[in-house]
Amino acid sequence: MIPELGHFSLILALSIALAQGIFPLLGVARGNGAWMRMGSTAALGQFLFIAIAFGALTYAFIIKDFSVLYVASNSNSALPLQYRIVGVWGGHEGALLLWVLILAGWTVAITRFSRHLPGEFVARVLGVMGLLSVGFLAFMLFTSNPFTRLIPAPPDGRDLNPLLQDFGMVLHPPMLYMGYVGFSVAFAFAIAALLGGRLDAAWARWSRPWTTLAWVFLTLGVALGSLWAYYELGWGGWWFWDPVENASFIPWLVGTALIHSLAVTERRGAFKGWTVLLAIFTFSLSLLGMFLVRSGVLTSVHAFATDPARGIFVLVFLGIVVGGALLLFASRAHRIGLGGSFDPVSRESMLLLNNVMLAVAAGSVLLGTLYPLVLDALELGKISVGRPYFEVVFIPLMAPAMFLIGVGPMAHWKKASLPDLATRLRWAFAVGLVTALLVPFAMGRWSTPVSLGMLLAAWIVASSVAGLLERLRQSRASEGLLAKLGANSRSYYGMLLAHIGVAVFIAGATLVKGYETEKDVRMGIGDSVEVGGYSFQLERLSDVSGPNYIASRGEISVTRNGRAVTKMYPEKRTYREKKNPMTEAAIDWGFVRDLYVSLGEQLNPTTWLVRVYHKPFVELIWVGWLLMALGGLLAVFDRRYRITVGVKHRAPSSAPRLLEAGTAAAG
Amino acid sequence: MNMSATADGMLGRAHRLMRMLLAVALLAFALLVMVQVAAFAREAAPAADDPMLEERLMTLAGDLRCLVCQNQTLAESNAELAADLRNEIREQMRRGASDQDVIDYLVARYGDFVLYRPPLKATTLLLWSGPAILLLIGIMLMMRSLARRRGQMAEAPLTEAERARAHALLGADGGAERS
Numbered sequence: 001m002i003p004e005l006g007h008f009s010l011i012l013a014l015s016i017a018l019a020q021g022i023f024p025l026l027g028v029a030r031g032n033g034a035w036m037r038m039g040s041t042a043a044l045g046q047f048l049f050i051a052i053a054f055g056a057l058t059y060a061f062i063i064k065d066f067s068v069l070y071v072a073s074n075s076n077s078a079l080p081l082q083y084r085i086v087g088v089w090g091g092h093e094g095a096l097l098l099w100v101l102i103l104a105g106w107t108v109a110i111t112r113f114s115r116h117l118p119g120e121f122v123a124r125v126l127g128v129m130g131l132l133s134v135g136f137l138a139f140m141l142f143t144s145n146p147f148t149r150l151i152p153a154p155p156d157g158r159d160l161n162p163l164l165q166d167f168g169m170v171l172h173p174p175m176l177y178m179g180y181v182g183f184s185v186a187f188a189f190a191i192a193a194l195l196g197g198r199l200d201a202a203w204a205r206w207s208r209p210w211t212t213l214a215w216v217f218l219t220l221g222v223a224l225g226s227l228w229a230y231y232e233l234g235w236g237g238w239w240f241w242d243p244v245e246n247a248s249f250i251p252w253l254v255g256t257a258l259i260h261s262l263a264v265t266e267r268r269g270a271f272k273g274w275t276v277l278l279a280i281f282t283f284s285l286s287l288l289g290m291f292l293v294r295s296g297v298l299t300s301v302h303a304f305a306t307d308p309a310r311g312i313f314v315l316v317f318l319g320i321v322v323g324g325a326l327l328l329f330a331s332r333a334h335r336i337g338l339g340g341s342f343d344p345v346s347r348e349s350m351l352l353l354n355n356v357m358l359a360v361a362a363g364s365v366l367l368g369t370l371y372p373l374v375l376d377a378l379e380l381g382k383i384s385v386g387r388p389y390f391e392v393v394f395i396p397l398m399a400p401a402m403f404l405i406g407v408g409p410m411a412h413w414k415k416a417s418l419p420d421l422a423t424r425l426r427w428a429f430a431v432g433l434v435t436a437l438l439v440p441f442a443m444g445r446w447s448t449p450v451s452l453g454m455l456l457a458a459w460i461v462a463s464s465v466a467g468l469l470e471r472l473r474q475s476r477a478s479e480g481l482l483a484k485l486g487a488n489s490r491s492y493y494g495m496l497l498a499h500i501g502v503a504v505f506i507a508g509a510t511l512v513k514g515y516e517t518e519k520d521v522r523m524g525i526g527d528s529v530e531v532g533g534y535s536f537q538l539e540r541l542s543d544v545s546g547p548n549y550i551a552s553r554g555e556i557s558v559t560r561n562g563r564a565v566t567k568m569y570p571e572k573r574t575y576r577e578k579k580n581p582m583t584e585a586a587i588d589w590g591f592v593r594d595l596y597v598s599l600g601e602q603l604n605p606t607t608w609l610v611r612v613y614h615k616p617f618v619e620l621i622w623v624g625w626l627l628m629a630l631g632g633l634l635a636v637f638d639r640r641y642r643i644t645v646g647v648k649h650r651a652p653s654s655a656p657r658l659l660e661a662g663t664a665a666a667g
Numbered sequence: 668m669n670m671s672a673t674a675d676g677m678l679g680r681a682h683r684l685m686r687m688l689l690a691v692a693l694l695a696f697a698l699l700v701m702v703q704v705a706a707f708a709r710e711a712a713p714a715a716d717d718p719m720l721e722e723r724l725m726t727l728a729g730d731l732r733c734l735v736c737q738n739q740t741l742a743e744s745n746a747e748l749a750a751d752l753r754n755e756i757r758e759q760m761r762r763g764a765s766d767q768d769v770i771d772y773l774v775a776r777y778g779d780f781v782l783y784r785p786p787l788k789a790t791t792l793l794l795w796s797g798p799a800i801l802l803l804i805g806i807m808l809m810m811r812s813l814a815r816r817r818g819q820m821a822e823a824p825l826t827e828a829e830r831a832r833a834h835a836l837l838g839a840d841g842g843a844e845r846s
Binding site: 397 | 747
């Protein structure tokens, strides 16, 4: 009964989404205010019914209702409660339900935090969001219904993919989807602006906090995915250039370009056409990512769905969204003005160059990701495109963009001078050079890539500091350091923090690449191995059993210079339902190094192949990503998105009042 | 400006601060050196028979695909077939095979699919040249747009009015940003 309620709620949500997609847009066209205002009510109704459906599916998981096909495929009577709850989005249908729930959530947030915007604009935004929702809900109901019954019900379920039985499953997919779907807001704002023919700095200001917030979520989602792969897959790596990872990284790169381009459009009114295109592409690439993962064209650890009907549906949907948006753009392109003028050497130009580099990098990753699929589809042979390709292509493209991080924020709008920049940045460059020379020396071995990486990282940090010092020096608030610090906006500090995050990430990535040590050994009880100055000794082996698996567990004591450091317990698990063995690596986390031990094959009852890693500074990678996300969050809460714009728009409803546009994070 | 004296003072302070930062960085690195040197000096001999060969093997295997895994390199994989293949490569290397010999052997047996670095041939030409082409197109578009913008700016003074309107729409701007 409950699953049917959920199913029925989804159908109701679809009809409400249809109304939300039609009436506000028609209302704008006909000047019918009542129809225009329908959007917010519809959004709330839609959210309510999708939430009921989500609750119904969660309930089916909790009570182990194996008469629901999706529950039977992704759960098991022995599966612990916490994994039954996150199992709701452990498969294709439920992930889609989470997706539409989040979409409806973002829509409600728009209605809540956009009351200060012109009514026509909001109506258009809600209409576009409604149409998108129609697409996803129809996709779910017609090809991927999570409430399909399985009669007679099997005695037990097939269990959740063991890879997903982890805390990472709680955070990673919701964060990633919040990001993916969040970019639909940027998309809807862009389409609404195109429809209204009013593409101006005000539009950029309205769109900016939403876009930045979506970017924050996507950043966290990508970072959590990387962290999860690091500790769960047991291969010791943090990024594999797996197509599914790329599917989230490509929108991230384009989204990063978008938030920079929006800055120019808001500040200077320039790049409007380009910003709109980026908003369209960021969301389209999120959709493409969804298509790649959901259609099953990729066979990889993450891709757990195969069904051609789904692939075709998503592809057609993608075609309509991208094609429609681009057609609209083409028909309005001549009405887009140029905005403020600027010199070839100016902050605008540098941000444009940053955009070109990010877009080319995203295009290259996309090329490498799709190329094997296209070649295979054309029967031109099977090839693999992996890390060697991506590193050769990606790093040279990104390095100049990262160098620009140091210069761009120091350059003046409109017109900058290179000699002036060189003077103001010479100390920062010196700090970079000294660091580049000293760090490899300090680590005990010269490594050119590390040196270059440290040059970039230190350069970014030092130039950020130099920029801040310059601002303090020029600050009009004359009394007190605190007052001077307070005179800068939150979005300025957000930018600094995010840029320093990039530096921290570069430092972590290059240091661990240059100085990690790894040993692959046969270990019997009592054997020991030294890695990175630590001695690892296998003390004992035991069999343990979890709720739905059995495991062999090693107990390894770690000492350094004869002093005990820690004990580590790597496991090799075999889940009862899905037989494939799972490596549960043991990690001793630390700021300056991680120790990482994973069990390979069992050679005989007392001997295992064991892989031991010493990974210096690996955690800086995720600290860096976290700083980027925090920086973005700080920018979202900038005052200028909250205080009144103080201007009357054409629509009477937009009289000046206190705004809360930036506080959508709560939504 | 009459504030130049204080500004100069600030500038000097900024430089002193930078220099101090530099000194702190130097000190930190010196400390790191001492710690790290102590750590590195104690490292015992690796367990593998021939560490040089093992490193060569793992470097090469890092660019090869484990054929039975989802998407994993031969170096990372714990699968039985991967271990066998690593043994096979180890044997060949011991007998004096070069990296290219090993790659040729693997490609003859498993095809290009085993290589994570696709070979340059007719079908992969676009793959390898694509990023450079994209970069050229990007730079060209950027140059053209900048040039066109200059041209249009010269003959379209209207944009200044547009900008004023945008500014009016936005109201008094947050003073933090310099323009």
